[in-house]
Amino acid sequence: MVHPIVKLGDPVLERVAGPVTVFDEELRKLVDDMFESMYAAQGVGLAAPQIGASKQLAVIDTTFKEDPSARLVLVNPKIIHTEGKQTSSEGCLSLPEFREKVTRANKVTVRAQDLDGKFFERSGEGLLARAFLHEIDHLNGKLFISHVSALKRDLIKRKIRKLAKAGQW
Numbered sequence: 731m732v733h734p735i736v737k738l739g740d741p742v743l744e745r746v747a748g749p750v751t752v753f754d755e756e757l758r759k760l761v762d763d764m765f766e767s768m769y770a771a772q773g774v775g776l777a778a779p780q781i782g783a784s785k786q787l788a789v790i791d792t793t794f795k796e797d798p799s800a801r802l803v804l805v806n807p808k809i810i811h812t813e814g815k816q817t818s819s820e821g822c823l824s825l826p827e828f829r830e831k832v833t834r835a836n837k838v839t840v841r842a843q844d845l846d847g848k849f850f851e852r853s854g855e856g857l858l859a860r861a862f863l864h865e866i867d868h869l870n871g872k873l874f875i876s877h878v879s880a881l882k883r884d885l886i887k888r889k890i891r892k893l894a895k896a897g898q899w
């Protein structure tokens with residue numbers, strides 16, 4: 731089922747998500763819904779809070795359906811290693827239409843659980859590293875605009891307030 735994507739302004743996006751402790755059918759269903767919702771919104775990553783579920787859970791597919799083996803489910807993920815730097819334009823399904831240059835680590839290793847609760851480690855470079863960091867930020871109540879200057883952030887928030895007033899957000 732496709733869920734609407736929650737936008738900036740909803741408190742669920744600024745809350746630290748709770749850990750996943752039960753690995754059952756319900757979790758699988760939520761993950762299926764997350765992939766469906768992410769693809770429907772043309773995204774390559776989605777964190778559970780973005781569909782209103784405050785859980786430590788994210789899905790990523792940096793190939794956008796091209797390579798089924800690129801589909802990643804991260805349950806209770808933690809960043810265990812970062813290396814290097816990359817700067818590129820970044821956006822977020824919860825901030826549609828806004829993009830900013832964000833500098834992040836270029837190589838990232840995460841440790842997470844799979845849908846059976848089994849721990850695994852996965853490393854990524856470039857876009858995948860960026861997706862790991864962006865989605866795990868969401869699980870900690872952070873959005874990519876926390877990585878841009880205060881000036882740019884205020885400008886974006888002001889534009890969003892205007893859009894909200896006009897009923898367009």
Ligand SMILES: [Zn+2]
Binds near residue numbers: 821864868
């Ligand atoms: Zn995002």
